[in-house]
Amino acid sequence: MAQAIINGILIGGLYAIIGVGMSIIFGIVKLTNLAHGEFVVLAAYFSLAISAATGLNPGLSLILVGPIMFFIGFAIQNLIVNRLMPRGAEAPLLVMFGMSIIIQNVILQVFSADPQHLTNPLDTSNFALGNAVVPTTFLIDCVIGVCVILALNVFMKHTYVGMAVRAVSDDTTAAKIMGINVNLIYGVAMGIAMVTSAVAGVLVGQTYNFYPTTGSQYLIISFGIVVIGGMGSIKGTLVAGLIFGLAQLLGGFLFGTTLQLLAGYIIILIMLAVKPQGLFAK
Amino acid sequence: MRTNRDMLIVEGLRVNYGDFVAVDGADFRVPQGAIVSLVGTNGAGKSTLIDCISGITKPAQGRVYFKGENITGKPAHEIVAMGLTLVPQGSRCFVRMTVEENLIIGSYTKKARASRMETLKYVYDLFPALYEKRNDLSGALSGGQRQMVAIGRALMSKPELILFDEISLGLAPTVIKDIYVRIREINRSGGVTVVLIEQDVKRSLRASSRCDVMLKGRIVLSGSPGELTEEKIKAAYFGI
Numbered sequence: 346m347a348q349a350i351i352n353g354i355l356i357g358g359l360y361a362i363i364g365v366g367m368s369i370i371f372g373i374v375k376l377t378n379l380a381h382g383e384f385v386v387l388a389a390y391f392s393l394a395i396s397a398a399t400g401l402n403p404g405l406s407l408i409l410v411g412p413i414m415f416f417i418g419f420a421i422q423n424l425i426v427n428r429l430m431p432r433g434a435e436a437p438l439l440v441m442f443g444m445s446i447i448i449q450n451v452i453l454q455v456f457s458a459d460p461q462h463l464t465n466p467l468d469t470s471n472f473a474l475g476n477a478v479v480p481t482t483f484l485i486d487c488v489i490g491v492c493v494i495l496a497l498n499v500f501m502k503h504t505y506v507g508m509a510v511r512a513v514s515d516d517t518t519a520a521k522i523m524g525i526n527v528n529l530i531y532g533v534a535m536g537i538a539m540v541t542s543a544v545a546g547v548l549v550g551q552t553y554n555f556y557p558t559t560g561s562q563y564l565i566i567s568f569g570i571v572v573i574g575g576m577g578s579i580k581g582t583l584v585a586g587l588i589f590g591l592a593q594l595l596g597g598f599l600f601g602t603t604l605q606l607l608a609g610y611i612i613i614l615i616m617l618a619v620k621p622q623g624l625f626a627k
Numbered sequence: 628m629r630t631n632r633d634m635l636i637v638e639g640l641r642v643n644y645g646d647f648v649a650v651d652g653a654d655f656r657v658p659q660g661a662i663v664s665l666v667g668t669n670g671a672g673k674s675t676l677i678d679c680i681s682g683i684t685k686p687a688q689g690r691v692y693f694k695g696e697n698i699t700g701k702p703a704h705e706i707v708a709m710g711l712t713l714v715p716q717g718s719r720c721f722v723r724m725t726v727e728e729n730l731i732i733g734s735y736t737k738k739a740r741a742s743r744m745e746t747l748k749y750v751y752d753l754f755p756a757l758y759e760k761r762n763d764l765s766g767a768l769s770g771g772q773r774q775m776v777a778i779g780r781a782l783m784s785k786p787e788l789i790l791f792d793e794i795s796l797g798l799a800p801t802v803i804k805d806i807y808v809r810i811r812e813i814n815r816s817g818g819v820t821v822v823l824i825e826q827d828v829k830r831s832l833r834a835s836s837r838c839d840v841m842l843k844g845r846i847v848l849s850g851s852p853g854e855l856t857e858e859k860i861k862a863a864y865f866g867i
Contacts (some may be wrong), residue, residue, distance in 0.1 A: 505731075505732075505735060505740070508724070508728055508731060508732050509732065509735060511721070511723070511724060511728075512721050512724065512732050515721040515722060515723050515724065516719050516720075516721055516722075518683060518715070518719065519715060519719040519720070519721065520721075520732075521682075521683060521702075521703040521704055522681055522682075522683065522703050522707060522712065522713045522715060523707065523732055523733055523735055523780065523784065524704045524707035524708055524735045524736040524739075524784060525704055525732075525735055526702070526704045527704075
């Protein structure tokens, strides 16, 4: 039981960083980013390639993967999504769906369908906490995930760009007449979301095996985080990650590992029935 | 005639919403330092006209000059940076942000950021109620206080011209009176040129140095309060 709770909490931190990018884009650009899972996996592959080429530790490869992902997000938003947004929500949705297919297939071509893993020196190490044994990687995932989300929260609260992002999500027209270039801010928001995906990708890659098609798993987790936490709420993603992680691990502990995933989805269903706008909906 | 003293000049502006002509060749000018009121019935095209001036709506025809520069069709965020700010109808505060965050975001343009602490102090002096509520979400404020946030937010952008769109809509008479006192103060001591969009002719005549009446998308009457009698304005207002 203690083991399940500790693992649930630690996995929760990882889930939160997986979901936070999706939540930001939902809340600010009002876009359902169906390619979010693929972006997470793409970042893992970037990290793999950079580590292989330079010998950098996957964690350190983020120095390059982060900016690359920011640029990709900024470009996709500015060159494609911003132009389609005046035509309603469907066109951008389909574009992102198409993007997910393209990314999957490009990865498949370049890296083949073999399972991959980001190796780090602490891969196999554990530590004891009470009578539970915790993999060190889980702890690293959780700490980094939570730190990045907290840093993001500070950024949103205390910088002009962060405040502009929140202003745009609050009232687009009012933001324009306060001197904010809304399309530019959408691009920046997408870029920021992609940086969180980059972090998530590296953490996921050092924790689990990944294939070109694993993105959909992370998309579903992200949907769960958004549903539980509420769209666009950064605080909400942290709590949602915790709930989702605990639900899965405790569900697995109580009803057997085959029902682990189901336990998580049941929480989503309960959430949709009781508070469909999410815990911290804006 | 374009003179240096006119801060804002609108020539033959036409705005369509589909087949509907909202503004139909409006000519409008605002002398520097003035308080100009623009009155007219619902649907006369007042809001569309100033939305167009501030860059939210694009005109089909006509030109807008601000400080002598042609700003027709420029995006709103560039127009704000030039010193023209709109206080939109219904205040449109960022309801999920605190009062102070609303004000700070008002100083988003480069020019305004440099002096944001001074301007913030000026706004708090002008509206002490905002200082008390500075850490409250603006969505939790009363209508009058929200209107103050919107005015304060506009001031934070260091404007030379502010357009107020029906600032008194839905507010209690005492609150309206108080806000009008502040607007005159902003005009006099702050040196900001003001355009007031109003439905209430009497109130706007008292406050302004110039009054324009809009009817069916055109400016049909224009003059100083001395030149315009209430009868004249009423006739123009209703088109009789």
